[in-house]
Amino acid sequence: MSTYIERIGAAAAAAAQELNRLTTEQKNACLLAAAEALVNRQADILLANEEDLKKAEEKGMRSAMVDRLRLTASRIEDMAEGLRQVAALPDPLGEVMMDIQRPNGLWIRQIRVPMGVVGIIYEARPNVTADAFALCFKTGNAVILRGGSDAISSNRAITAVLRQTLEGQGITPDAVCLVEDTSRESAQAMMQLRGVIDVLIPRGGAGLIRSVVENSTVPVIETGSGNCHIYVDKDADLPMAVRIIHNAKTQRTSVCNACESLVIHREIADEAIPMIASNLLASDVEIRGDEKVCSLVPQAIPATEEDWGMEYLDRIISIKVVDSLEEAVRHINRYNTKHSEAIITENPEASQYFLQQVDAACVYVNASTRFTDGFEFGFGAEIGISTQKLHARGPMGLTALTTTKYEIIGNGQIRG
Amino acid sequence: MSTYIERIGAAAAAAAQELNRLTTEQKNACLLAAAEALVNRQADILLANEEDLKKAEEKGMRSAMVDRLRLTASRIEDMAEGLRQVAALPDPLGEVMMDIQRPNGLWIRQIRVPMGVVGIIYEARPNVTADAFALCFKTGNAVILRGGSDAISSNRAITAVLRQTLEGQGITPDAVCLVEDTSRESAQAMMQLRGVIDVLIPRGGAGLIRSVVENSTVPVIETGSGNCHIYVDKDADLPMAVRIIHNAKTQRTSVCNACESLVIHREIADEAIPMIASNLLASDVEIRGDEKVCSLVPQAIPATEEDWGMEYLDRIISIKVVDSLEEAVRHINRYNTKHSEAIITENPEASQYFLQQVDAACVYVNASTRFTDGFEFGFGAEIGISTQKLHARGPMGLTALTTTKYEIIGNGQIRG
Numbered sequence: 117m118s119t120y121i122e123r124i125g126a127a128a129a130a131a132a133q134e135l136n137r138l139t140t141e142q143k144n145a146c147l148l149a150a151a152e153a154l155v156n157r158q159a160d161i162l163l164a165n166e167e168d169l170k171k172a173e174e175k176g177m178r179s180a181m182v183d184r185l186r187l188t189a190s191r192i193e194d195m196a197e198g199l200r201q202v203a204a205l206p207d208p209l210g211e212v213m214m215d216i217q218r219p220n221g222l223w224i225r226q227i228r229v230p231m232g233v234v235g236i237i238y239e240a241r242p243n244v245t246a247d248a249f250a251l252c253f254k255t256g257n258a259v260i261l262r263g264g265s266d267a268i269s270s271n272r273a274i275t276a277v278l279r280q281t282l283e284g285q286g287i288t289p290d291a292v293c294l295v296e297d298t299s300r301e302s303a304q305a306m307m308q309l310r311g312v313i314d315v316l317i318p319r320g321g322a323g324l325i326r327s328v329v330e331n332s333t334v335p336v337i338e339t340g341s342g343n344c345h346i347y348v349d350k351d352a353d354l355p356m357a358v359r360i361i362h363n364a365k366t367q368r369t370s371v372c373n374a375c376e377s378l379v380i381h382r383e384i385a386d387e388a389i390p391m392i393a394s395n396l397l398a399s400d401v402e403i404r405g406d407e408k409v410c411s412l413v414p415q416a417i418p419a420t421e422e423d424w425g426m427e428y429l430d431r432i433i434s435i436k437v438v439d440s441l442e443e444a445v446r447h448i449n450r451y452n453t454k455h456s457e458a459i460i461t462e463n464p465e466a467s468q469y470f471l472q473q474v475d476a477a478c479v480y481v482n483a484s485t486r487f488t489d490g491f492e493f494g495f496g497a498e499i500g501i502s503t504q505k506l507h508a509r510g511p512m513g514l515t516a517l518t519t520t521k522y523e524i525i526g527n528g529q530i531r532g
Numbered sequence: 533m534s535t536y537i538e539r540i541g542a543a544a545a546a547a548a549q550e551l552n553r554l555t556t557e558q559k560n561a562c563l564l565a566a567a568e569a570l571v572n573r574q575a576d577i578l579l580a581n582e583e584d585l586k587k588a589e590e591k592g593m594r595s596a597m598v599d600r601l602r603l604t605a606s607r608i609e610d611m612a613e614g615l616r617q618v619a620a621l622p623d624p625l626g627e628v629m630m631d632i633q634r635p636n637g638l639w640i641r642q643i644r645v646p647m648g649v650v651g652i653i654y655e656a657r658p659n660v661t662a663d664a665f666a667l668c669f670k671t672g673n674a675v676i677l678r679g680g681s682d683a684i685s686s687n688r689a690i691t692a693v694l695r696q697t698l699e700g701q702g703i704t705p706d707a708v709c710l711v712e713d714t715s716r717e718s719a720q721a722m723m724q725l726r727g728v729i730d731v732l733i734p735r736g737g738a739g740l741i742r743s744v745v746e747n748s749t750v751p752v753i754e755t756g757s758g759n760c761h762i763y764v765d766k767d768a769d770l771p772m773a774v775r776i777i778h779n780a781k782t783q784r785t786s787v788c789n790a791c792e793s794l795v796i797h798r799e800i801a802d803e804a805i806p807m808i809a810s811n812l813l814a815s816d817v818e819i820r821g822d823e824k825v826c827s828l829v830p831q832a833i834p835a836t837e838e839d840w841g842m843e844y845l846d847r848i849i850s851i852k853v854v855d856s857l858e859e860a861v862r863h864i865n866r867y868n869t870k871h872s873e874a875i876i877t878e879n880p881e882a883s884q885y886f887l888q889q890v891d892a893a894c895v896y897v898n899a900s901t902r903f904t905d906g907f908e909f910g911f912g913a914e915i916g917i918s919t920q921k922l923h924a925r926g927p928m929g930l931t932a933l934t935t936t937k938y939e940i941i942g943n944g945q946i947r948g
Contacts, residue, residue: 530902
């Protein structure tokens with residue numbers, strides 16, 4: 117296994133050297149050609165996807181998962197549109213971050229360059245295949261894709277189209293390498309390719325992400341898991357709180373920026389909790405609350421310690437009552453996953469304290485946590501949402517796939 | 533062990549929350565007070581250092597190592613001066629990286645914030661203790677210091693002075709926490725404190741760094757090891773090449789930015805190699821070369837495959853002859869540690885190719901690799917030199933110890 121993965125790593129590393137020399141125009145032309153090819157060859161892709169769907173049905177996959185796996189003409193058009201959008205984004209490479217001349221005459225420039233080789237480990241979402249290629253290619257990186265076994269036929273078909281397009285444009289097809297062995301061992305072997313893969317980005321459920329974080333010697337960008345809170349302050353506009361909570365909890369429950377837990381100031385609990393609870397119950401949301409919540413909401417289930425740390429990704433929400441803003445912040449910092457946290461308040465001092473003291477990638481005042489998203493932030497594309505502090509934090513656009521390099525020009529300087 | 537380290541982690545995490553609220557003025561006053569206290573209490577520190585030196589002598593420590601361990605009044609003054617310099621640097625916190633308003637009215641600001649808790653694992657250099665504290669404190673971080681057993685008395689004395697200074701300024705002493713247990717297990721336990729320690733920075737030899745990189749689940753910034761090359765192009769100014777190579781190899785041999793290997797274009801080998809070799813031999817540098825080098829330099833020892841990858845940190849250099857610039861770049865990218873690489877050439881096309889194609893933090897044209905250093909780059913201080921591509925690359929100043937946070941202000945926005 118490890119030699120198989122090492123071979124792929126070597127091919128990708130060689131490709132990275134070549135990609136580094138492409139112009140923005142060459143890259144954009146290739147992305148547009150790939151978009152066209154995906155649409156033109158959709159019959160092949162849909163046929164391959166049929167195979168995956170048949171196997172999924174045989175093994176009794178949950179319908180939500182089957183839906184993520186399924187491709188249609190319109191979803192292939194969405195993929196193609198994604199490639200076109202990335203082509204339209206500005207090329208971050210070559211950006212000059214620093215440009216100074218030292219007293220000794222040395223001219224030091226820090227410029228934005230590709231990472232080199234990016235590894236993506238993901239689950240059964242074939243759209244990630246085209247997406248990840250586009251973002252990595254635009255930033256001059258070669259990408260090694262290791263998707264889940266459930267989508268292997270679809271991924272093979274999509275990658276074949278991308279590789280043929282690259283060749284047609286006179287570019288090495290190894291700019292995108294698919295790991296066709298989808299065993300646990302192939303993922304493990306990728307995690308050990310330190311020095312070949314420059315960064316590994318896991319995209320998927322909490323289990324996948326934890327496994328990569330714990331086992332990889334390749335630097336990792338942790339993405340995704342979100343135990344997001346909304347704190348309703350004593351000075352909240354309650355109708356606004358009800359609207360925002362409804363949106364953050366119910367608009368889409370399976371996503372990382374959905375709200376999983378509410379924290380309510382005791383002073384307004386008697387008024388706020390029944391309002392919020394009846395609104396959520398009407399949308400079939402199960403409520404798990406502390407003693408105070410259960411005393412106010414007959415339908416509420418007593419929350420356990422475990423509930424405070426849960427990312428339900430479902431129509432369930434936990435609710436805790438606190439005595440102060442400070443206690444709310446302590447509770448959130450203890451149980452959150454550093455993703456997205458919100459305060460609802462009309463009090464500027466409270467919002468300032470919350471913004472500063474809550475430790476998370478995105479901290480909101482009077483808005484839904486659902487906005488944590490590369491498109492909503494205006495980045496035009498997103499490779500994931502980083503929940504770590506190193507390198508990139510929050511929604512990651514193209515620059516998260518780049519690094520920098522110092523170029524130092526002298527005329528014979530030596531150090532004294 | 534792990535409960536001992538967890539207790540320290542919890543103390544540091546609590547301190548981080550408090551440090552986040554300090555003003556720049558409070559932090560600078562504290563750094564200046566700490567500088568004064570180190571000088572005033574130098575008797576205590578020197579006494580503690582005596583203990584370490586006595587133990588080092590008993591165990592027969594190498595004299596170069598003993599020298600790194602030894603403190604003197606003047607070295608304590610240097611430490612104090614380091615603190616004063618950090619006080620004088622601009623505070624990077626609060627810098628606004630992005631400030632936009634979205635069409636839906638959401639106001640999104642990306643601001644620079646502290647990492648939280650920084651862990652430093654280092655060897656027997658007590659000056660790192662004051663240094664690392666200063667850089668972390670200025671950037672609003674709590675720091676957990678785990679130095680080597682050989683310097684434990686010195687580290688305890690220095691940390692005591694720092695902690696008392698903090699308390700005197702009304703700041704939590706847990707802003708700097710020393711791990712007094714210097715067993716292998718204490719370092720291992722730190723590497724598992726994911727979610728408590730936000731970044732771990734190993735400073736020391738290649739073995740220490742490798743161990744942290746391989747075993748840590750906490751995100752790591754890899755520092756230090758440097759197998760730095762100088763490539764002498766066919767269009768090089770040879771006297772300049774001789775001067776730069778002499779400086780990069782001999783000015784200080786034990787440092788990561790010293791030159792360890794030369795790559796010489798075959799067209800000029802007959803002229804260049806004898807000039808360079810005789811200059812290096814006159815400074816007692818051992819030469820390990822390929823066949824061509826050995827044919828030109830009688831004193832040269834045949835290089836093995838292993839030599840190309842060696843960071844000697846000593847008066848030894850390897851020399852390889854190549855047929856082309858392209859071969860030079862391939863050789864360097866294969867064996868280097870992504871630290872600092874130089875080309876000596878008068879040919880702008882060659883230097884452009886080298887700058888673009890060599891994969892390293894710092895790439896030089898016609899200058900010594902010895903300039904890779906935070907002070908030489910004008911950053912005023914340095915927490916280390918990153919040889920990885922994630923988060924920070926090359927000499928790391930204060931901003932490398934920070935992350936960012938998105939603050940999103942709304943007035944009731946929900947996602948449609």
